[in-house]
Amino acid sequence: MNKVGFRNWRDVREEVLRRIHSREWPPGQLIPNETHLAEEFGCARATVNRALRAVAEAGLIDRKRKAGTRVAKQPTAKATLKIAVIRQDIEERGMKYGYSLLNCELRRPDSTIRAVLRTHADDDVLQLSALHLADDQPYALEERWINLRSAPDANAETFVEISANEWLLANIPFTSGEIGFFATNASRTDAESLGCEPGTALFALDRLTFDGDKVVTKVRITFAPGYRLRAEI
Amino acid sequence: MNKVGFRNWRDVREEVLRRIHSREWPPGQLIPNETHLAEEFGCARATVNRALRAVAEAGLIDRKRKAGTRVAKQPTAKATLKIAVIRQDIEERGMKYGYSLLNCELRRPDSTIRAVLRTHADDDVLQLSALHLADDQPYALEERWINLRSAPDANAETFVEISANEWLLANIPFTSGEIGFFATNASRTDAESLGCEPGTALFALDRLTFDGDKVVTKVRITFAPGYRLRAEI
DNA sequence: CAGTGGTCTAGACCACAGG
């Protein structure tokens, strides 16, 4: 319990991580409270708090008022994915970005889409599909429905020069979203657009975007064969 | 510029988010510095800092010393995935968890695996495959290689009662990892294990786990048809 | 009820990087 004299919260965090990693503080164990650690480390309690908060965010400890801080039994590995604009994604890989609008029209959606977008029965929605290219090869197919009540300005856009993906991000604010990843066998039209055989396993995602409780847009992005979504833990 | 008297950093964060969302602070714009905002909000600078740090972590603003704080032009949507233990994943969906070890043996790996695990040419590695079941139906296939230099105790385990997935998490510390998600057509053996037709599109992930610079384990998890990985933005 | 983490404050110094 000697004072060590750590200078900043990162040092404290590293020391805490070391103790967890070395099993000096084994999984499930209650660790000393902030005041004790501050004394031991020779710093202010706020500094210890900052460090422990960071470790807690990483999922390695669980903190509860009164109950204290425990080393997590099963550190929940959290992978943070940056969902970038597709163009950015491609350019970061050092490839040339290309874009091609396949279809764009106002439609009266079926009840499934209507339910998802939370539109009225007599609302039209903008439905479009487009292809994103990397080095002139198909990269991803974008199929999108835009709720014109949430994004009325979209009606004035042709989406020929700029993809809906980028236009929406730049022009329509959103507050939250849901995203789901899955695998799907290429349909005949998928295969045609992406230049692969029907039945090929394709990585795809569905994303639903909200502005408050209004649905802005629903999009499905189906990637060309071989796509991998990477993340770090 | 009246004092508003926000009480805590969450209030400050909400106000900042509101201004960004309403375009009062449009994308790309420089926002007032912490001292100004603290005055305006009638709180300490540390409180403003706490709030802005949270907003920055969410990807909505970019902060640089001296350059100040700007509203991000393209808010990088960040989805945080909790990669839970499979059993936990299944139980959280209210289903009964089952587990069945298919194979477990010491092997001299081929050069590809050896390179990935960073083992020596004459090191054996533990190779195993297992099936995870939900309500007695195949849920996911686990194919794993364990570096015995990083996890020597694994050699004493049979992995009949407890999956390697859980055993490793509970017994072998790790510091970081890489994860990749992709889609794959079911091979004949995949199809047999998971009870589907060969060729079916399956969602799969590869994960590589490190303890410092030592590789602990490489695992591929292939999910039964219909699996969706969900996240919120 | 009492102990723990959560937060705020006012002030200070520092590190970085723009101009």
Add this chain to the structure above:
DNA sequence: CTGTGGTCTAGACCACTGG
């Protein structure tokens, strides 16, 4: 060089919750 965010401190009060 100078303005900005980054951080630390000592002390204080609060909110939650376990026992």
